[in-house]
Amino acid sequence: MSLEQQLVIEENFSKAFNKESLRESLNSEDFEVYSNALKVLEFSKGDVVFDDGDLPKGVYFIEKGTAKLSKSGVYGKDQILRFCKENDLIGYRSLLCGENFQAKAEAMTPMKVQFLPSDIFLRLLENDSKLSYAMLQKIAYELGESANTVTFLAQKTVRERLAEILVLLEQKLGTDPEGFIKISLTREEIANLIGTATESAIRLISEFKQDDLISVEGRNIKILNRDKLIKLGHVVI
Numbered sequence: 001m002s003l004e005q006q007l008v009i010e011e012n013f014s015k016a017f018n019k020e021s022l023r024e025s026l027n028s029e030d031f032e033v034y035s036n037a038l039k040v041l042e043f044s045k046g047d048v049v050f051d052d053g054d055l056p057k058g059v060y061f062i063e064k065g066t067a068k069l070s071k072s073g074v075y076g077k078d079q080i081l082r083f084c085k086e087n088d089l090i091g092y093r094s095l096l097c098g099e100n101f102q103a104k105a106e107a108m109t110p111m112k113v114q115f116l117p118s119d120i121f122l123r124l125l126e127n128d129s130k131l132s133y134a135m136l137q138k139i140a141y142e143l144g145e146s147a148n149t150v151t152f153l154a155q156k157t158v159r160e161r162l163a164e165i166l167v168l169l170e171q172k173l174g175t176d177p178e179g180f181i182k183i184s185l186t187r188e189e190i191a192n193l194i195g196t197a198t199e200s201a202i203r204l205i206s207e208f209k210q211d212d213l214i215s216v217e218g219r220n221i222k223i224l225n226r227d228k229l230i231k232l233g234h235v236v237i
Contacts (some may be wrong), residue, residue, distance in 0.1 A: 065111030
């Protein structure tokens with residue numbers, strides 16, 4: 001999916017899942033129930049928003065900050081699934097499936113989120129067709145991203161995977177005023193994302209730096225030649 005299409009889907013959801021839009025689409029009783037149930041929560045970096053195996057009690061709309069979704073593997077090693085940023089909704093998949101959480105959500109930065117209890121969220125979906133359609137779009141998009149991940153891990157070399165993940169992280173999370181991707185990742189986390197050993201990730205990052213593809217300051221990475229990374233990673237933008 002193109003960046004433009006992705007942004008349209010994200011914008012449609014943000015427009016549907018906010019107080020002003022819901023005030024217009026809901027009757028006064030439903031809107032009052034929604035307003036009274038909505039809670040604002042804050043998390044520090046490293047805090048667990050919800051844990052793998054927990055019973056879903058509601059959904060979390062990220063107002064500010066970045067979260068990491070991960071799942072523990074067979075040998076207890078965490079596998080990073082994806083990162084979520086401002087205007088992303090997390091926790092809804094397990095809720096809609098009627099199962100316990102299948103992943104852990106952890107704050108990568110200080111976070112501010114809106115928490116909506118399960119029964120209220122389901123009531124909104126039943127009564128607001130605009131929100132329901134935006135959710136369908138969001139679910140369809142994320143299903144497509146999951147399919148892309150399978151191809152990403154199965155068919156690309158580690159070098160190609162690193163190039164692609166850097167481009168996609170920049171596209172998803174944006175950059176700070178100095179041009180660095182807005183997330184600080186350890187070498188182990190990068191290795192986890194691209195499915196390789198930490199030593200291999202360290203070597204590839206060093207090679208990318210020597211080739212003037214990226215600039216590195218500690219855990220922060222800046223893309224210097226986006227076009228070459230896109231070509232190297234066979235990324236469809």
